[in-house]
Amino acid sequence: xxxxxxxxxxxxxxxxxxxxxxxxxxxxxxxxxxxxxxxxxxxxxxxxxxxxxxxxxxxxxxxxxxxxxxxxxxxxxxxxxxxxxxxxxxxxxxxxxxxxxxxxxxxxxxxxxxxxxxxxxxxxxxxxxxxxxxxxxxxxxxxxxxxxxxxxxxxxxxxxxxxxxxxxxxxxxxxxxxxxxxxxxxxxxxxxxxxxxxxxxxxxxxxxxxxxxxxxxxxxxxxxxxxxxxxxxxxxxxxxxxxxxxxxxxxxxxxxxxxxxxxxxxxxxxxxxxxxxxxxxxxxxxxxxxxxx
Numbered sequence: 001x002x003x004x005x006x007x008x009x010x011x012x013x014x015x016x017x018x019x020x021x022x023x024x025x026x027x028x029x030x031x032x033x034x035x036x037x038x039x040x041x042x043x044x045x046x047x048x049x050x051x052x053x054x055x056x057x058x059x060x061x062x063x064x065x066x067x068x069x070x071x072x073x074x075x076x077x078x079x080x081x082x083x084x085x086x087x088x089x090x091x092x093x094x095x096x097x098x099x100x101x102x103x104x105x106x107x108x109x110x111x112x113x114x115x116x117x118x119x120x121x122x123x124x125x126x127x128x129x130x131x132x133x134x135x136x137x138x139x140x141x142x143x144x145x146x147x148x149x150x151x152x153x154x155x156x157x158x159x160x161x162x163x164x165x166x167x168x169x170x171x172x173x174x175x176x177x178x179x180x181x182x183x184x185x186x187x188x189x190x191x192x193x194x195x196x197x198x199x200x201x202x203x204x205x206x207x208x209x210x211x212x213x214x215x216x217x218x219x220x221x222x223x224x225x226x227x228x229x230x231x232x233x234x235x236x237x238x239x240x241x242x243x244x245x246x247x248x249x250x251x252x253x254x255x256x257x258x259x260x261x262x263x264x265x266x267x268x269x270x271x272x273x274x275x276x277x278x279x280x281x282x283x284x285x286x287x288x289x290x291x292x293x
Contacts, residue, residue, distance in 0.1 A: 002085075005017040033276050039247050049079040077103055090234050148168075170206055204216040212226040235275050
């Protein structure tokens with residue numbers, strides 16, 4: 001549920017907002033749909049409640065071509081809900097309610113190892129329990145899968161998890177949570193990325209909003225600019241970025257090429273209102289790239 005506002009309210013303050021939008025979302029679902037629209041063959045794993053929100057979310061993904069056969073239902077919990085406010089510069093503030101996704105357990109995953117076995121790229125985020133994330137990463141690493149982790153919502157990770165991650169994609173605040181380093185520019189991004197590599201991660205991408213994304217890879221270390229656009233809503237941009245990176249790596253691109261494509265995909269999305277409603281199709285990204293060369 002998204003409300004536009006001139007500014008964010010102060011604690012205890014009530015303000016009059018603007019336009020209201022209710023649309024599908026959730027980090028995992030956003031990333032899955034982004035990967036699908038941008039050219040991937042996608043299976044989504046998660047858990048919904050037995051309610052209209054979960055039903056509609058799965059219908060939407062299924063109609064877009066995402067495989068939702070591995071989504072579980074928890075009759076005791078409601079489906080994921082987020083309350084989002086968006087200010088006049090397009091920045092957002094988000095609260096996510098505790099929901100069915102947080103009951104997705106390792107035992108649920110044990111019944112669907114086949115979907116991990118068949119994938120090339122595994123994209124994880126933290127709107128499921130960290131124990132489940134660690135369990136999935138442990139199994140996937142044994143199967144030599146490329147494991148991408150978007151550590152959002154931000155929380156401290158177990159040391160053992162870092163060594164399983166092929167690529168970690170935090171934003172500036174998430175990188176600071178994980179490393180203690182305030183990411184403000186390219187120099188501090190390098191310092192934070194180096195810290196994550198020292199923890200065991202193989203490669204790092206730190207998304208930095210309108211400034212682009214910092215890439216730490218064996219073959220390239222540096223800030224990759226994002227196209228300049230008139231942003232109206234940044235909700236879901238990070239998720240779209242992650243989905244785009246996963247797709248391009250699955251197609252055999254190197255990390256720099258994947259980030260160039262992901263920057264463009266996310267830039268298009270912030271010119272639109274909403275999360276899943278803002279996700280571009282691959283043809284739109286290709287057309288945009290043609291006009292900016």
